[in-house]
Amino acid sequence: MIRFEHVTKRYADGTTAVDDLSFEVAEGELVTLVGPSGCGKTTTMKMVNRLIEPTEGRILLGGEDISTVDPVELRRRIGYVIQQVGLFPHKTVLDNTATVPHLLGWQRKKARARAAELLDLVGLDPSVYGDRYPDQLSGGQRQRVGVARALAADPPVLLMDEPFGAVDPVVRERLQNEFLRLQSQVRKTVLFVTHDIEEAVRLGDRIAVYGEGRIEQFDPPAAVLGSPATPYVADFVGADRGLKRLSVTSIEAGDLEQPPVVHLDDTVGRAAARLAAEGARWAVVLDDAEHLHGWVSADALTGAGTAGGVRKGEATVRDHARHMDAWLPVGASLKQAFSTMLQHDAGWIAVLDGAGADHFLGVLTPARLHEALRRSTAAEAVGAARAEVEVETVADV
Numbered sequence: 001m002i003r004f005e006h007v008t009k010r011y012a013d014g015t016t017a018v019d020d021l022s023f024e025v026a027e028g029e030l031v032t033l034v035g036p037s038g039c040g041k042t043t044t045m046k047m048v049n050r051l052i053e054p055t056e057g058r059i060l061l062g063g064e065d066i067s068t069v070d071p072v073e074l075r076r077r078i079g080y081v082i083q084q085v086g087l088f089p090h091k092t093v094l095d096n097t098a099t100v101p102h103l104l105g106w107q108r109k110k111a112r113a114r115a116a117e118l119l120d121l122v123g124l125d126p127s128v129y130g131d132r133y134p135d136q137l138s139g140g141q142r143q144r145v146g147v148a149r150a151l152a153a154d155p156p157v158l159l160m161d162e163p164f165g166a167v168d169p170v171v172r173e174r175l176q177n178e179f180l181r182l183q184s185q186v187r188k189t190v191l192f193v194t195h196d197i198e199e200a201v202r203l204g205d206r207i208a209v210y211g212e213g214r215i216e217q218f219d220p221p222a223a224v225l226g227s228p229a230t231p232y233v234a235d236f237v238g239a240d241r242g243l244k245r246l247s248v249t250s251i252e253a254g255d256l257e258q259p260p261v262v263h264l265d266d267t268v269g270r271a272a273a274r275l276a277a278e279g280a281r282w283a284v285v286l287d288d289a290e291h292l293h294g295w296v297s298a299d300a301l302t303g304a305g306t307a308g309g310v311r312k313g314e315a316t317v318r319d320h321a322r323h324m325d326a327w328l329p330v331g332a333s334l335k336q337a338f339s340t341m342l343q344h345d346a347g348w349i350a351v352l353d354g355a356g357a358d359h360f361l362g363v364l365t366p367a368r369l370h371e372a373l374r375r376s377t378a379a380e381a382v383g384a385a386r387a388e389v390e391v392e393t394v395a396d397v
């Protein structure tokens with residue numbers, strides 16, 4: 001969709017901001033450009049909408065050389081969001097959002113209806129915020145209006161230059177999440193500039209890590225964190241890249257351990273025998289519908305056995321099972337898994353199929369989590385699926 005072919009930009013004073021850059025962004029892909037200040041990210045982006053002209057090379061948009069397209073016409077196909085949102089202070093939020101459709105000659109009513117739809121999409125109720133002026137909004141709300149405005153004419157391409165740079169970390173994370181949700185709906189081709197590696201990892205389908213005017217690595221986040229291409233990239237992504245990697249590695253069914261499973265209505269005797277047969281100290285407890293209820297320990301079951309006769313009828317697992325809320329759907333990140341374990345002070349979490357049925361798939365323990373991370377790194381190195389890769393792990397103690 002966007003293709004850079006040997007693009008170089010030298011400014012009049014001799015500064016080479018971008019040096020022989022070649023890369024491609026696929027349709028619907030979100031590529032983050034990350035790197036230290038002055039490495040050429042903004043120059044790269046501004047060449048796409050011809051705010052800056054390259055010295056050498058060419059840029060293609062949907063196969064068309066952009067140097068042959070009228071810049072004004074070109075910019076209508078490209079939404080642009082910058083840090084200083086640049087809203088018109090004397091126009092309402094609704095009119096700001098409707099600016100581009102208006103310029104495109106849409107009728108006022110249609111333009112405003114579209115603007116209201118977009119404000120809704122970015123999480124601003126148009127009936128509450130539509131008639132306000134920009135200085136009556138918080139920084140985060142202004143950024144959302146900026147995103148809504150950029151999307152108003154439904155351009156296939158979005159350029160975003162540090163759009164969330166000016167807001168505090170909490171609002172920033174919320175805007176990032178909202179933007180990811182939005183992108184999953186609108187699937188624009190996005191170039192997103194940031195100097196924050198966390199943001200690049202979080203948002204990018206692929207990340208371009210910039211050195212001085214050059215791309216040092218252009219890969220999916222997990223590959224940048226797992227196998228940095230150069231010492232520079234390793235240094236840039238940080239010594240804690242293993243931790244960052246947790247957030248881009250998801251739980252797969254093959255990562256899970258399979259403890260014994262018993263049901264709420266199983267008799268204590270039957271459940272205890274089951275655990276004894278497998279030499280297990282605890283079992284997962286499911287209800288009739290195969291949904292997670294919790295767990296039961298071998299000690300509770302055997303203790304219960306010796307106290308038999310207290311109740312009428314035979315005791316069941318229901319009498320001794322404990323509820324368990326520490327669970328995640330398969331596909332959640334290993335970081336969420338680790339965080340859930342800590343939050344519930346649990347030695348393992350249950351993993352459910354998450355496809356609406358919420359069937360129990362297995363459990364993730366710290367050892368399995370570590371193994372999953374190692375296998376995903378190894379799988380990437382050889383270009384295989386994680387399930388196909390074996391790694392040696394530290395033996396259980």
Ligand SMILES: Nc1ncnc2c1ncn2[C@@H]1O[C@H](COP(=O)(O)OP(=O)(O)OP(=O)(O)O)[C@@H](O)[C@H]1O
Binds near residue numbers: 042043195
């Ligand atoms: N108009 C200009 N004339 C001369 N040099 C320029 C001009 N604009 C940018 N530069 C230089 O080009 C280099 C790349 O700048 P650019 O703005 O692309 O970097 P950046 O990676 O976006 O940085 P930041 O994260 O600080 O915005 C820098 O050395 C900058 O000083």
